Each structure stands twice: as structure tokens, then as C-alpha cells.
Amino acid sequence: MKTLIKKKNGEILTENIIFIILNLVFLSILVVFLFSRTSTAAVFEEKYAKQIALALDSAEPGMTIYLEMKDAIKIAKKNSINLENVISIRDNLVTVRLRDGEGYSYSFFNNAQVTARFDTESEEKYFFVIDKK
Amino acid sequence: MNKKGDKLISVYWFAVLFIVAAAIVYMVHAFYGKPYDVRPIEADILISKIARCLSETGHIKEGVFEENFKENFRGICKLNFRVEDVYGWREQEQYYVEIEILKFDSTESVLFLEDGNKQLRDFCGRDEKNFPRCLERSLYSLDKDGNSYKINLVSIVRKTEKNVY
Numbered sequence A: 001m002k003t004l005i006k007k008k009n010g011e012i013l014t015e016n017i018i019f020i021i022l023n024l025v026f027l028s029i030l031v032v033f034l035f036s037r038t039s040t041a042a043v044f045e046e047k048y049a050k051q052i053a054l055a056l057d058s059a060e061p062g063m064t065i066y067l068e069m070k071d072a073i074k075i076a077k078k079n080s081i082n083l084e085n086v087i088s089i090r091d092n093l094v095t096v097r098l099r100d101g102e103g104y105s106y107s108f109f110n111n112a113q114v115t116a117r118f119d120t121e122s123e124e125k126y127f128f129v130i131d132k133k
Numbered sequence B: 001m002n003k004k005g006d007k008l009i010s011v012y013w014f015a016v017l018f019i020v021a022a023a024i025v026y027m028v029h030a031f032y033g034k035p036y037d038v039r040p041i042e043a044d045i046l047i048s049k050i051a052r053c054l055s056e057t058g059h060i061k062e063g064v065f066e067e068n069f070k071e072n073f074r075g076i077c078k079l080n081f082r083v084e085d086v087y088g089w090r091e092q093e094q095y096y097v098e099i100e101i102l103k104f105d106s107t108e109s110v111l112f113l114e115d116g117n118k119q120l121r122d123f124c125g126r127d128e129k130n131f132p133r134c135l136e137r138s139l140y141s142l143d144k145d146g147n148s149y150k151i152n153l154v155s156i157v158r159k160t161e162k163n164v165y
Helices: A002-038 A041-057 A070-078 B002-032 B039-054 B067-071 B118-123
Strands: A064-068 A087-090 A093-096 A104-107 A112-119 A125-132 B095-103 B109-116 B133-142 B148-157
Touching (some): A002 B002, A041 A064, A041 A070, A041 A093, A041 A104, A041 A112, A041 A125, A041 B039, B039 B095, B039 B148, B067 B109, B095 B118
Antiparallel strands (some): A087 A093, A093 A104, A112 A125, B095 B109, B133 B148
């Protein structure tokens, strides 16, 4: 009788552990999926290109804008992209490139001379110098 | 019997988990699969920039009523409507700006200026996802003689392909 109860208890424990492990595995896969979808190079390229374009639209000559891009820099490093080439500004077009390919471009309407530079001191920021054209 | 019931519950539990996962996958795809729509902010910045170009500290800037202002509007207000060469955007301008300055007491129009793609004007007041974003604002200003004016501004940004899925 005692052995029977022990066996039953053991079975319940094993079943519960398997059940919990499966749930954890399931939830982990879900979390990994969420992170992989929300922090892809394509999402960051678009986000930063648009953010920079909007910041430059409202900028005035003489300003210097600093933008922290830690997360994007991490992805660029992972994809072996030269950090000096992550942001390029030609005429009034901002291009952000965090992987092989053309990157994402977005135009701004502010007719100013803009120079984008990587902040080598902090290594997690870019800054934009706005001058008159 | 109890064991059967437990197994049944775990089957339902996994069914629930599967439904939750499917819902999350759908929501993530729906949210991150679409581009960020920044056109309302862009239209807002454009209208503010034009307002600052026309009026400063409540007074209309010198030269606004001169003929040269109309001809050289983009240069004076430091605007550049050149866009990226995709989706045929270069052939069809993606911005439209309208300025109307009225005398405050008589509503007589003193200045009317429109620049950019005039076809976009028809979309104002039609608030649909795939339509260009239109923004209208008004402000009051004085000239150097103390006469008051109402300035009506309209800014429209198209760029639909890069902002709406």
C-alpha cells in the first residue's frame, strides 16, 4: 500500500515537472520570437532614418544634434558594418545602413547643410552638425 | 478518472497557449510589419517652419508681402522638396504648401501662395489611411504699422508608400 502511494506521488511530480518545462519552453520560444521581430536591422534602419529626418526637419543652422543609437550600433557591429558608414546624408536624404544592402532612406525638407558623424568618444552616439547651405 | 481529467486539462491548456501564441504572432506582425507613419509629424513640422518663416514674435517678417517672396518662397523659407527617387516620387512632388494672409477686419486676401503638388489639395478633409496627410493651422500676426492679419496655412505630405502598408 505504501509503495503504491509513493509511486503515484512520483508520477504526479514527474508529470507536473514535464508540464512546467514544456510551458517554459513554449514561453521562451515566444519571447525569442518577439525579440527577433522587434530588434531586426530592418526595423532599426527605418526607425532611425525617419527619426533623424524629422529631427533635421525641425533643426536650425548652428545646431548640433546628438542621437543615442546604442541598439543600432550593436546590430551594425554584429553585421560587420563600418560604424562611420552607418548614417550617410546626401543632399536632403538620410540613409541608415545596419546590414549588407542599400539601407533605408528617408528625405527631409529642411534645406540645410547637414554633416553626420560618429561620436568616437562615447561610441554609442551619432551627431549631426547643421549649417546654412 | 482523475488522471484522465488532468490530461484533458493539459490538452486544453496547450490549446489556450497555442491561441495566445497565434494572437501574439499576429499582433507583432500587424504592428512591426507596417512602416512607422511619420507624415502627421512631418506635416506639423513643415507648417511650424512656414509659420516661423512668415511671422516672428507675433509680427509679420519684412519682405513677406513683396513679390520676390512668392517667387523665391522655398529659398527664403529654406525648404527643399526634393525626395528620394523611388515609387516615381520625383515625377510627382510629395509636398504641398498653401499660405493665405487675410486682413483681420475685412477678410480681404493680401497674399495667396501655393507651392508643391497642387493635386494633393483635394485630399484635405478626407481622413483615410492611404491618403496624403493634410494639416491646417491659423495664426494671427501684426505688420510693422500694427495692422492685424489672419494667416491660414495648409501643409500636405504624401509619401504614402513609405508610411502606409
